[in-house]
Amino acid sequence: MKIRLTLFLLIFTSFVKGQEANDLLKKVRGKLEKVNDYVASGKMRTNVIFMKVPVASIKVYFKKPNRLKIKNESGISLVPKGSISISLNNVLTADGYTAIDAGTAAIGKTEVRVIKLLPVDDNNEVVLSTLFIDPVRLLVLKSKTTTRDNGTYELEMSYNKYADYALPDKVIFSFNTKEYKLPKGVTFDYDDGSEKKETNGKPKKGKVELSYSSYIINKGIDESIFK
Amino acid sequence: MPDIISVTKLSKQFRDIKAVDELSFTVKEGDVYGFLGQNGAGKSTTIRMLLTLIEPTGGEIEVMGMNLRTHRKEILRNVGAVIEKPDLYKYLTAYENLSLFAKISGVKIPAAKIKEQLELVGLSERANSKVKTFSQGMKQRLGIAVALVHNPKLIILDEPVNGLDPQGIADIRNLILQLSKSMGKTVMVSSHLLNEIELIASRVLIIDKGKKIKEGTAAELFDPANTIIELSVANPKEVWEKLKQTGWKDSLYLTEGEMILMKLHKSNIPSLFKTLSEMGAEIYSLSPRHSLEDYFLSITTQNRHVETFAN
Amino acid sequence: MWKLLQIELFKIYKRPRTYISFAAVLAIVSVVQIALRYDGQSYIGFMMSGLSDTFEFQNEKVLNGYLVCFIILNTLLIHVPLLVALIAADAVAGEANMGTLRLLVSKPISRTQLILVKFTASVLYIILLLLWMAVLALFVSIMIFGTNDMVVLRNDSFHQMQVNDVLWRYFMAFAYATVAMSTVAALSLLLSVFAENSVGPIVATISIVIVLTILSEMNIPLYDKTVKPWLFTSHMVAWKGFFYVKSTEDGETIRGSVENLPAITRSFSILLGYIILFTGLAVLSFNKKDILS
DSSP: OHHHHHHHHHHHHHHHHHHHHHHHHHHHHHHHHTOSEEEEEEEEEEEOTTEEBOOEEEEEEEETTTEEEEEESSSOOOEETTGGGGSTHHHHTOOOEEEEEEEEEEETTEEEEEEEEEESSTTOSEEEEEEEEETTTTEEEEEEEEESSSOEEEEEEEOSTTGGGTOOSEEEEEEEEOOOOOOHHHHOOOOOOOOOOOOOSSOEEEEEEEEEEEEEESSOOOGGGGO | OOEEEEEEEEEEEETTEEEEEEEEEEEETTOEEEEEOOTTSSHHHHHHHHTTSSOOSEEEEEETTEETTTSHHHHHHTEEEEOSSOOOOTTSBHHHHHHHHHHHTTOOOOHHHHHHHHHHTTOGGGTTSBGGGOOHHHHHHHHHHHHHTTOOSEEEEESTTTTOOHHHHHHHHHHHHHHHHTTOOEEEEEESOHHHHHHHOSEEEEEETTEEEEEEEHHHHSOGGGEEEEEEESOHHHHHHHHHTSGGGGGEEEEETTEEEEEEOGGGHHHHHHHHHHHTOOEEEEEEOOOHHHHHHHHSSSOOOBOTTTO | OHHHHHHHHHHHHHOTTHHHHHHHHHHHHHHHHHHHHHHHHHHHHHHTHHHHTTEEOOHHHHSSHHHHHHHHHHHHTTTHHHHHHHHHTHHHHHHHHHTOHHHHHTSSSOHHHHHHHHHHHHHHHHHHHHHHHIIIIIIIHHHHHOOOOEEEEOSSOEEEEOGGGSHHHHHHHHHHHHHHHHHHHHHHHHHHHTOSSSHHHHHHHHHHHHHHHHHHHSOOHHHHTTTGGGOHHHHHGGGGGGGOOOBOTTOBBOTTOOTTHHHHHHHHHHHHHHHHHHHHHHHHHHHHOOOOO
């Protein structure tokens, strides 16, 4: 009996909590809904162990519900796959998730609510998303997405000028990279005799940092951009 | 006349072969100096040492009063040479070859002078043809033009008539005489053909196996007392035996096939004729021979009676 | 000396075989350019396959004139020693074979001068050949493919340079390649001194370059630290070092930087050492040689 009661309470509280979580999500989503489209200009900084890449000037195009394109007007930019989730809309606007409240945590000095999203559909590419939400400003400060095929992505966002639209000034996107190795016979490298850093074969973390200087919001975007 | 070339105890050892063995000789200014020897006697090695192509293993060479080792450039500026085949740049024209070698020889030669040289060797019409289209004779003449273009005092010609037709040989012979007589050049000509040298040389050096055999004026060397004659008769065995019984006994030299070789003074040839006709020998031909081998035979002191017919 | 050099250059200029190399370079470069023009995307796809799992990029931007030139130089520079040997190995042996050597050496010029002039002429020939290659492989490629950032893939790293940080690297690379090819010329010349026709030294030069290149490219621990650092072929590819960049802690390419300049300088010095060694030996042996051709 006691066990039953405990079980009931547990389910009930989690239901209530889930309810709360859903409410919070709704509010956050509501804020995001204000943006139909945007074009953001900024810089992209890539930090992957085996890569030496210049900072790229990029433009990020977004259109509801979940269309996103990162473009480098001049140079070459390597955009990590899965960066589509740089847009939170991708996570939040889609239906078919079960939200679970996972308590609170602190990011910096801000206390945040931790909410886990489980897709209803078992075959969904996303296995689990965890959101760290500032309940006061109604902004997602951090998200973790575990995918079936592409490992875990992490997003860290900081807001300033465009906080009203829930658009970050800075996004740090972390992802797993595979071991990179090309056969020597293909590259015919110049061996300068320097000691090679030993790689232990474990997957490496890569980071892409996007700093936006400006957004143009809700001015409409031509479809052709996303092709 | 001063010495142009003075060679003292010159030697060259190639591994186990002594190509030139303590050879000494002098060439005087204005000489046409004949350098005789059979193939492999060491003529080319000697000439190449004179031209600094080969380093001697012993001895001294002085040219125009200067040591070749210490004054190489000054000497070579005044030397022109054709060494064996006169090979030139095949992909260049006659004119280009000539002007190129003039430049290397360190003298500035105007285009007109180069054309003049081509004229001298009879190639002015082919001045702008590539050398690869030339016949052996034309190459030879161009080679000589190259040797002359920088107006050298000494001209060294190594086997200049090799591979030429009779007309070509005569042309070269005349050219050498012209160089010497009307242009006052000193010419050193090597050859294995005695009759060629005999016709042009004022002085002659004969070498064999790298050693000097004889050096002197042509008159001294080609002594009429030692003329080799070649006798062709109907019945050589019988004639040989008969001559053995006569005063010609000591002149009998040896037999060569069906030929009888005799060594005698040139002036005795008419009386030999007489003897032979008295004997009733049927003479096909009787003529003096001019090969270097014969010359070597003629200067050996003792007559060797090789009685091949006796058996 | 200058007059002799003029003569030597005149001879090279007049020889039909000189132009074989220029035609060969034209042929190889055009073939690569045509192939990349029509099938470049799949080539880039193959080249970048190590990255395409993790990243998206614009193939059409990656395939630009700068990268095309890099691809061409990678395939071509291995074969240029053959073209260099064709001229340099012929320098003495060819004249011996033709019979002009004896005439040349009996002229009032020193043998040392003759070898130095022949080496200098070979170097000038190399410079012209590489300039020709630069025009075709770099400038024509830029005309066909345009310019953009350049990416270079090493076996363990990926380097990206900004578009306006590339051209100077090519100038350095071509200058370095001149020195690398001059090493081959010096070797050919040395071998040429000992031969009476040019086939021997040409084949010998190529064989040596091939064997040593294979040794340089193979990963054999026994040789890695002992033999390889002293093979001139290991250092001939150091021009690539100009396309390896430095980065900040955060992995950001530093403009105008070269990852390991001291290594390039060292390779350069080793090549210079070999040039001096080979040319010196050529001068010594030629001075001692009896010209019997």
